[in-house]
Amino acid sequence: MTLNKNYHWRIAGFYFFYFAFIGMFAPYWSLYLKSIQFDAVQIAILMSVGPVMRMIAPNIWGWLADRTGKRLLVVQIAAALGALSYLGVFATTSFYGMLLVLGVMSFFWSASMPLVEATTLTYLGKNTAHYGRIRSWGSVGFVVTVLGLGYAFDYIAIGWVLWAGLFIMLGILFFSRQIPPTEVLAHHTDSQPIMRIVLQPHVLAFFGACFLMSFAHGPYYTFFSIYLVEHGYAKSAVGWLWALGVICEIGVFFLMPWLTRRYTMPQILLVSFACAVLRFLLIGWGVDSLWLLLIAQALHAATFGAFHAAAVALIHHFFQGRHQSKGQALFGSLTYGAGGMLGGLASGPIWQHYGASVLYSCSAGVALLGLLLMGWKLGMARAVP
Numbered sequence: 001m002t003l004n005k006n007y008h009w010r011i012a013g014f015y016f017f018y019f020a021f022i023g024m025f026a027p028y029w030s031l032y033l034k035s036i037q038f039d040a041v042q043i044a045i046l047m048s049v050g051p052v053m054r055m056i057a058p059n060i061w062g063w064l065a066d067r068t069g070k071r072l073l074v075v076q077i078a079a080a081l082g083a084l085s086y087l088g089v090f091a092t093t094s095f096y097g098m099l100l101v102l103g104v105m106s107f108f109w110s111a112s113m114p115l116v117e118a119t120t121l122t123y124l125g126k127n128t129a130h131y132g133r134i135r136s137w138g139s140v141g142f143v144v145t146v147l148g149l150g151y152a153f154d155y156i157a158i159g160w161v162l163w164a165g166l167f168i169m170l171g172i173l174f175f176s177r178q179i180p181p182t183e184v185l186a187h188h189t190d191s192q193p194i195m196r197i198v199l200q201p202h203v204l205a206f207f208g209a210c211f212l213m214s215f216a217h218g219p220y221y222t223f224f225s226i227y228l229v230e231h232g233y234a235k236s237a238v239g240w241l242w243a244l245g246v247i248c249e250i251g252v253f254f255l256m257p258w259l260t261r262r263y264t265m266p267q268i269l270l271v272s273f274a275c276a277v278l279r280f281l282l283i284g285w286g287v288d289s290l291w292l293l294l295i296a297q298a299l300h301a302a303t304f305g306a307f308h309a310a311a312v313a314l315i316h317h318f319f320q321g322r323h324q325s326k327g328q329a330l331f332g333s334l335t336y337g338a339g340g341m342l343g344g345l346a347s348g349p350i351w352q353h354y355g356a357s358v359l360y361s362c363s364a365g366v367a368l369l370g371l372l373l374m375g376w377k378l379g380m381a382r383a384v385p
Contacts (some may be wrong), residue, residue: 010178011120012137017171018113019138023145024164025050027225027242031235032158034226036093044348046098047222048341051214053106055337061111062329066322071119072181075112079176082108083169089162109169110337112176114328119179121316122324132253132309139250139305143243150239194323198330203318205377209273210311210335212370216276216363217303218343219351220283227356231287241293245300252305265310265317266374272310273371275302277364284360303367311335 033043061078065071085108088101120134149164197203228238252259259268279299286292311331319327343366350359 008134010175010180011116011134014112014116014172014175014179015135015138016141017168017175018116018141020141020145021109021165021168021172023142023242023246024149024161024168026221027146027238028149028153028158028161030222030226031153031229032161033098035158038095040223040352041348042095043226044222044344044351046095046102048218048344049099049102050106050110051218051337051340051344053103053337054110055333055341057107057110058114058329058332058337059326062114062325065115065325071115071325072176072179075115075179076176078108078111079173082111083166083173086165086169089165109172110332112172114332115325116179117312117328118316118324121312130257131312132256132305135309136250136253139246139253142246143250146242146246147239150236150242153235194319194326194330197318197323197327200318202377205373206311206314206318207331207334209269209370209373209377210307210331211339212366212373213273213276213303213307214335214337214339215343215346216280216366216370218340218345219347219359219363220280221340222344222347223351223356223359224283227283227287241297244294245297245304248298248301249305252301253309256306256309259306260313265314266377268306268310270371270374272302272307273367273374275299276307276367277371279303280360280363280367284357284364287356 030043030047033046038046061074065074068074082105085101085105088105089098092098092101121131145164145168149161152160198207225238225242228241229235233241276299279296282292282296282299286296312328315327315331316324319330343363346362347359350362
């Protein structure tokens, strides 16, 4: 089935608000937590709640969607409950209260994206190389939010981030009800258990490498904003540095059709891992040089943009038919979930005891392990687009 252009705005709107929430949460929530007197370890734990839920919840919701065949209804229910549970952030400033609220909210919020990814790729059919053009609206939402709030927080209290999050949550809820339905086509693997696909060596290697990439990014999402502010950067500058990375990410999303005509997905992933090694070394040791930070943030085009587009396309190739939602959910759980959680949790003690340079050097080392794992299994390029 080919994606009807009249539906682009509906799916794009959901991506816009979903990633606008990340644009609010990733750069500024740690600053809010610091403002209410949480220490580095507590911040690392609270910032890791989302990845924990992304490890657990998508598999439950993906199973439910594939079991019932009502993928979009599941998205709508999760969006409504996510917005409702978010209201709890206004009611607590205690560590355990915030832990509970973020846990419940993230359980529902993290349910939607794997199901929407599966829906988008189903609509695109054989034109999956154009996925990035729709997904780029998520990046636009991130940029608008991170820049707007960055400037705002130079003049207003960081506590206003709570209201920004509520507005975005309502946007997610609205667009969850606009996404058009899609038909899941039968596939010859439907009768196979999903673990038969997962346990193929090249699929295991792919999951392992993606886990390492997300682990490497854990310190970035947890402490990058605090790191910049402690080195004298204004919050508006913090917003611009975050935004620069995502602007470059948008560019690579539009380049993906061109890239995929010339290179295989595993080759694109290899370059992404190599760029991640360089990027985290630049962040760890070049924070006092704006030019080095600009280069590091431009590399986000590869370390997230090209990486994510290639990885999602491979998941769509590996898991088809009735396994689509579960495959995307499993990818999110094992990589952005487990990898992001462990990377975020490990970052707190390393930051506190050894400092930022050692922390981001560890990120570079983990990305290098992912590069080696991908290189070892580069032969799977013959079996995939």
